[in-house]
Amino acid sequence: MNEFDFIRQLREQTSARKTSTRIVCGIGDDAAVFRQSPDRDLLISSDLLVESVDFHGEATPPRLLGHKALAVSLSDIAAMGGRPLWSMVSIGLPQSAWASGFKEEFFAGYLALADRFGVSLTGGDLSQSQHVVIDSIVIGEVDKGRAVLRSTAQSGDQIFVTGSLGGAAAGLKLIELGARVRSPTVREGDDSQQAADGRPQEPARDASQASEPNDTADDEAIQQLLLRQLSPQPRVGWGIVLGEEQLATSMIDISDGLSSDLHHLCDESGVGAVIEAASLPLDENVVHLCGRRALDPLALALHGGEDFELLFTVSPKNLSRLPKRVDGVSISHIGEITEPSRGVRVREKSHEWDLPARGFEHFSG
Ligand code: ADP
Ligand code: MG
Secondary structure, three states, X not given: OOHHHHHXXXXXXXXXOOOOOOEXXXXXXXXXXXXXXXXXXXXXXXXXXXXXXXXXXXXXXXXXXXXXXXXXXXXXXXXXXXXXXXXXXXXXXXXXXXXXXXXXXXXXXXXXXXXXXXXXXXXXXXXXXXXXXXXXXXXXXXXXXXXOOOOOOOOOOXXXXXXXXXXXXXXXXXXXXXXXXXXXXXXXXXXXXXXXXXXXXXXXXXXXOXXXXXXXXXXXXXXXXXXXXXXXXXXXXXXXXXXXXOOOOEEEEOOOOHHXXXXXXXXXXOOEEEEEHHHOOEOHHHHHHXXXXXXXXXXXXXXXXOOOOEEEXXXXXXXXXXXXXXXXXXXXXXXXXXXXXXXXXXEEOOEEEEOOOOOOOOOOO
């Protein structure tokens, strides 16, 4: 049994019980949806980050970890087409981290991102543990009945993705090869960077020590990829636009990887899909480094996780209403929803093949 089989079982157990009619959507989507008032629905999302499993402690500046802890949950609210409002965060810390500047740095990164989206931290808990463990909760809202679910895609809908794919997984590979973020920065948007950490700079090692003549360009690409992994940018603006304008028929955020998350969306909706390989927005830094660092842009775009882009479907009748960019972030048209019998496929020119769900799993079968 893998983690998704277990979640399915848990979901059957909960839906077999008598529950409140105010639960619009329980286990199974990016966030749970509750009927809050005659005109508003509440969204709640929870995410766990465990050291050495979900992040490498020695490669992750605490300020960036604080940013990421909030970013992953903001991404889930965005994936429901919602507006984030409030948050809670619980942390387990080793004594050594407590005594160092960890907690101050963590919350500086967390609160800077919260401020950017007008989110208020309203509670949490603290405890001691052997490794750093973080439980992040974000609460958001949508107009009644407007939450964008994973389960409502229809055959003929067109498939889109925000931003670019594969960069975060490439960043993780580089970290595992020994690369370290040079100056721990939090990306304020896609085009600007802001110094955000007073920690001493760690020397770049191994993978960052390029020996080719284009050292500087490679080093810059490596740093950008490390930030894609360590400092993800949740697509909050796109989520709000797609939800409020009723543009998306279904949506999920790409946390496990495009292949796995597309399978989740297709399974929940009871549909198939065809993706055009040539239309995938490959991360330009992965393309720049490919061949020299054993990074395969297409494989990373299809199966690499943690880009926290939004994968969504649009009915043909609404295509003309789609904005080109929101908050400076563009979208790519990558395929089409099909009948379920077609399965989930990738097409490149005249070739077509099955797309297996090969993204991240904590527990495999
Ligand atoms: P995401 O990647 O969007 O955060 P997950 O893959 O973590 O989603 O979870 C998928 C669904 O399973 C979500 O609806 C989540 O709330 C639910 N889920 C995950 N773990 C548990 C758990 N321990 N108890 C109840 N529901 C869970
Ligand atoms: Mg999600």
